[in-house]
Amino acid sequence: MADTQLTKKDFASDAEVKWCPGCGDFAIMNAVRSGMVAAGKPRDEVAIVSGIGCSSRFPYYMETYGFHTIHGRAAAIASGLKVANPKLDVWVISGDGDSTAIGGNHFMHVVRRNMNLNYVLINNKIYGLTKGQYSPTSEMGQISKSSPYGVIDYPMTPAKVAISLGGTFVARGIDKKMKLNEEICVRGAMHNGLSFMEIFANCVIYNDGAHDKLVNKEDGADYHIILKHGEKMIFGATSQYCLVQDGFGIKAVRIDKADEADILVHDEKNAEMAAILAGMRPDNGLPIAFGILYADDRKKTYNDMVYEQVDAVKEKRGRSIDDIMQSGHTWTV
């Protein structure tokens, strides 16, 4: 099996998938399988670590090594796993609650350390598994079981935070855009460093239609843009808008009002621009940015540096444990 080219189907386990019919997680699983195919590792060299949440049931459905762990800690667990065996292709699958609420700290630090993991955050802006409480990515005013009068927390934008932490690969997709998600997962899987892939998903039960504004047939195209490296930032149902620089920020203008030369061209390696792109929101008159916002693998990964240091110390000191035990001030009786 390892020798022949695997297909997506090879990555499906026998277990019956228990997400609600229509749940956005199905589409995302499909994209992740593409990523694994692209990474080219045999299934027994792939490990998936998830937390707790609907999305975190993911590993059960995959014909790889899978670890369904505890709520919020997948990033830390995966970090240990990767450092222990850097040859594995390690994926973290986590929900918005899992990653940005209880798991916020580990999310922050795994990005900062640039651990070579593929990190998929399935963002449905709700706690699905516990039946519908708001999450840190829920919108202001959102009604949920625990916010019957509306959320009063400002939402957080994980992709933006990831960039502020020096993330080396930051992408955003949405369940409905299957091809885009595949592209993201394939690129993410190949990236050497932490690949942060936030994918919006629809929770049909507790937050149905949360992302509809962005992808509805009528004017959804007016509210999002798909970024492509080297291409002009043009969007809208009839490509009627474009993005141009505005001081240190970005603004959207009608393309017919813009100077062609001013239209921004996407550059995956521009971290400052990526931060701005990540923060764009329709309620600020800007489209949500999908695609690969940032990708640059010139920064060393933590797991590589661990062993560089190990090798250097071995080279320099190269003691045996007996040496160490017998060192210091010893005496013989």
Add this chain to the structure above:
Amino acid sequence: MADTQLTKKDFASDAEVKWCPGCGDFAIMNAVRSGMVAAGKPRDEVAIVSGIGCSSRFPYYMETYGFHTIHGRAAAIASGLKVANPKLDVWVISGDGDSTAIGGNHFMHVVRRNMNLNYVLINNKIYGLTKGQYSPTSEMGQISKSSPYGVIDYPMTPAKVAISLGGTFVARGIDKKMKLNEEICVRGAMHNGLSFMEIFANCVIYNDGAHDKLVNKEDGADYHIILKHGEKMIFGATSQYCLVQDGFGIKAVRIDKADEADILVHDEKNAEMAAILAGMRPDNGLPIAFGILYADDRKKTYNDMVYEQVDAVKEKRGRSIDDIMQSGHTWTV
């Protein structure tokens, strides 16, 4: 006492200060006292919440209500305290380990919620209290007790992360610059919303001189800039450098090579620029930015919104507990 104008001395408690002689925390305590004087609250309406660390011994030295709590959780504790009694002037005092390691999650969320707290992060880039391990703000390669061969974690930049989370007041000071710190603390104290004040401090015992490059007499001025709202960004021992925009980023150039009109002017209300300023580092050829990087209090605070919602629900539903208990499907026996 409450009626007369308090002075800094009034905020000193009787307890003997037990920091090492020369510790940077002394200077910061002085600045915070200025902030409290400026805020104008009587001492019995001020509460300080700290975590655990050398810096977190702070409350004992202050003639206010003080809570020396547990490691990393001061922000969460202070959030409950502030919501329970919004009239109090509440300060959080925390170290770099306390805030960005174990307390990273609460730091992130308290900023996101824009809780009206004054949050002082004393950043000595080391765990002082536990005798010298590296922290998430320690530099790559830094030698410490737990990194005898050098740190391999990329450092995090708390101010930048705070901005990415929608922080409404973000400032940076350094122990040696007493006047600047006072300005920061006074402005922070007056700000309605979360005032994040990161102040670099010297740990004379475990990380002595960590910030010396920035403030040494010879060329320290070449490595930092003090931002002032409305003023041009010029720095250097002989004001020989200035900052100019470079795409979405910023670069430093010799002032004699720059077009006067290109020299950036600091604007406290420009969040995008603040993010770039916060991320500047000498090893990227840019000066560390001190001063008030960002300040804008147009965003509502969480604690205000809590009670707006409470008032709205009282207005709209206005039930008594008896009403609620007796509601639903009841019957009489």
Add this chain to the structure above:
Amino acid sequence: MAENAKLTSAEQIVIKFTGDSGDGMQLIGNQLTALAALDGNDVNSLPDYPAEIRAPAGTVAGISGFQMCLGDHKIYTAGDAPDVLVAFNPAALKHSSKFVKAGGMIITNSDSFTEKSMEKVGYTSNPLEDHSLNGYDVKAIPMFTLVREALAEMELPIAAKDRCKNFFTMGVLCWLFNKDKQLVLDFIQEKFGPKAKKPLLKVAQANTLAFKAGLNYGETAIMFQERYDLGAAQIEKGLYRNITGNDAAALAIAAAGEKAGLQSFIGSYPITPATDLLHYASEMKDVNLVTMQMEDEIAGICSAVGAACAGDLAFTTTSGPGLALKTEAAGMALILEVPLVIVNVQRGGPCTGLPTKTEQSDLLQAMFGRNGDSYMPIIAANSPADCFDATYQAAKIALKYRTPVIVLTDGYIGQGSCPWKVPKMAELEDLRPYVNFWVPEAHPGEKYVSYKRDPETLARDWAIPGTKGCQHRIGTLEKDINGAVSHDPMVHQQMTEFRKAKVDNLAKVLPDVEVNGKTSNKVLVISWGGTYGAVKGAVDRMIDDGKPVSGINLRWVWPFPANLGEVISQFDKVLVPELNMGQLSLLLRAKFLVDVESLSKVQGDPFREYEIIDKVNEMLGE
């Protein structure tokens, strides 16, 4: 003609509903509860639903259940084997038929027994026809057909019509149990009629028609030879509602704050099966109850400690894994000596375990799950309704002793419901005397000393921020009477002893345990928390049968009531049934050096009375 069906009077009837998770088993169960309760029966119920992921419809794994027991006397559990099972589809039948009492009745929707649906659960032939259910009284009712017929005139999608099968079933049951149909008709109006919060007139009409069709079906179908008649129970007079333990606890939180003259505060993070408490509390913003959903459990309890420090009446709510995360901060409340109530709705463990299943396995965690010697009072609610009283009591003790208090409930009582006599706020104990903040006005000439203690309760003097002139510092390091950090060996010894004595002292004011039965009996069965009902029911039955068995219930699990040792010493044998591997047993053994026997069950399911009876009989050598 069923009109002549026999009216058999019964003392209690156990009914179980099972169907797909989306089928509304809990709803129909609650409706029947209310109907029976309105009619004067006592009722106890037990929901049983699958793990949170919505399993595909029509599979055994996706079945939700709701069991209830109606009686003409006080009912303590949802009963053992059902007399009547209502199984809405083949999967439900497969799931539950084995539980039904021999000769019991099974009602199903025969329209749902399609080839495909039977195949899905592995029936190779139709169990309604292949005699595999011989021995049961099977009522296969073509519910869809009958309902669609009844609603033929109405313009409604088929799916919506089919949903009315629940009220159809209610009609059948209303007839079967001889209940007053008007109560259901009123209920439909109340819920969906013009005066409802969200009027859904069509739904009201459809459900009314379906309900009546069900009633008629009972009356006219030849299938039913028997009707049950349950007399009214002797129930205390008053206003009642059906309530879950989680809702009851939420109400207690609001009520305790009001009666203490304080704002109530909940700092929490959602976790099954405690979330409903947070949901209900979040709705009560109009009664000075502030809820903060924090970023994690640690922040949940920490915000509550902060609120407590500011003088709110503070709570945090969680379940096992959440309690595990809160332990360091619980120790903070303990060493700061501020009041805090931790409500822990236990679920199956260890680790993530069985989130939706009930268990009592957090007792030792509640006792010992903190670093250092750290004692806290623990109260265990023994029924859904008791969650109100237990939480209210916990708040009182927390305030009075300046201590964190843990309330243990479990999935069974937190999510299960029972009728609750609604208290009047005016009649609840006034908690203001226990608040007793230190204010200079009340202590002329005295200086505030933060760890000076009340000689009786050992509660410390407590001044909250904002109190004029009382600014002071406290912390989580060991401290002297002034709150100043102290490394003095004897200070630590003394403070540790104070903290222990404070909790031990509480035993002095706790009510003595009451023995159900004679103290000269042979076997004593000790219940705590959710085992109360099964033990009470079992012991009552055995006493009725003349067996030498007695029972007690521990409401405060720590400290033990003062007379407990004496009571225990009067029995030859002691049995502790627990939904864990013997946790209370361990505490009792250690404290009283008595060889208590542990009846332990960790199957995600509460005890049945018969399990206890069997065990006691064994102990009696029978």
Add this chain to the structure above:
Amino acid sequence: MAENAKLTSAEQIVIKFTGDSGDGMQLIGNQLTALAALDGNDVNSLPDYPAEIRAPAGTVAGISGFQMCLGDHKIYTAGDAPDVLVAFNPAALKHSSKFVKAGGMIITNSDSFTEKSMEKVGYTSNPLEDHSLNGYDVKAIPMFTLVREALAEMELPIAAKDRCKNFFTMGVLCWLFNKDKQLVLDFIQEKFGPKAKKPLLKVAQANTLAFKAGLNYGETAIMFQERYDLGAAQIEKGLYRNITGNDAAALAIAAAGEKAGLQSFIGSYPITPATDLLHYASEMKDVNLVTMQMEDEIAGICSAVGAACAGDLAFTTTSGPGLALKTEAAGMALILEVPLVIVNVQRGGPCTGLPTKTEQSDLLQAMFGRNGDSYMPIIAANSPADCFDATYQAAKIALKYRTPVIVLTDGYIGQGSCPWKVPKMAELEDLRPYVNFWVPEAHPGEKYVSYKRDPETLARDWAIPGTKGCQHRIGTLEKDINGAVSHDPMVHQQMTEFRKAKVDNLAKVLPDVEVNGKTSNKVLVISWGGTYGAVKGAVDRMIDDGKPVSGINLRWVWPFPANLGEVISQFDKVLVPELNMGQLSLLLRAKFLVDVESLSKVQGDPFREYEIIDKVNEMLGE
């Protein structure tokens, strides 16, 4: 002339050094330890330092101490009251003089008794002159004067010269205890001489001169009438070094990995008093020991669980509050059934408590501080050197049983040091047989089943990621034998029983407890962990005195060794001295229904032998 000083032979001598935190008490203590050990004495020591904040020099709060006991026989504690106190300044004298044995010797640096320094600690007159120390044998030595004189020729700052007072003192002690001066001279060369890692030739010279000055002072001063002569102890032959418990544990972690053929992994977060373990381990990158300092304790243990899942030999290290935070994740290792060793260096609690003080109050947290029924083996190291063996044993059991194991040490043994017979790697037990990963090659024709168990140990079959064709899924929900999530009631019952039985089973292979003394004696004293030394010393002394007292030490605290119940039952009375409020007592009472007496002490300080002797005498009615 002191040359004629009497040479008194002694069996053991207790010496205490006290001085400012910066004065290097630990260093001088370690030097004397090495000196005495080289000379064949057995040594035990106890450092005692203030809370982490550097208190201002010259204050009582800022005093560091180091106590040690040298003997001509096996020494189990640092002794009770010191025979000799070396107090380097007025604050040190104030702090410690009260501890000295009646008639004991007090050596001080009289040059440090300035007006100002005495005033600072509240001496209104000079204690060296005002007769307040009558009853002690006070040696007031003008150390600065003498040292400066000895170093008059050297160009060194005064402060550097003054620092040499420590080697001056060593000289005095070397003379006083009749030790071989060459050993010290060699040591100085080794440490600072031309062949040292960092040669500091001036320092070497200065210390040599100061040391000789001290020796001469002893020889010539008329102050000393007596010298002590300690015979060599009967000590096992071999290579020795002085080691702290934390360092020993770090070495065991490296050694166990190597002997298991696995990379060792530590995921940790710094916390007093466990940090030194992490420090030492972080230096060992050249021997396949990877350390990750994570963002918090939870990430620390989680990274270790991740590493364990990948097949590393995984450890996490912490102290009380950290253990509190790790409990949920510890439950994860437990339900995943992967090996993991948690080293917990206990400190004073509850909450932040007394970080720098020792205590044994995490035992019940280690036992029960997790949600659900969750059993783990617990081993307690009983001396600094034993931390090596205990940690090594823990690793073996973790691997063999696929289970998390907790190692309990405490501040006293973690930071204290004692001579350690350095083992040879080749002689340590081979751990490879316990690794036993499941690989298809070893099971031709079989399919991998993740929770299939070894019939004897109940350890599960375990295939790590990367194993060809064995991909599978496991998780923290209850699961069946295949690792698939299961809500089946009987699966949960059975898995819970398996998890419990696995730990209970371990008792079968644990060594029986050995009784120190006769089993026909009246009183049995049970020690665990750090109380071992004091109990052993006390019981030995009482046995020598013919008292009917015996002792045992529990190394494995859970499960209890198989013969423990029988041993206990042979005694009339059982005493458990603990640095907590009676935690092991509770476990013993619950398990054996024996009325054990608890001698509890929570003063941040280990037991002294006399405290135990006094208590036993009381129990013997004497």
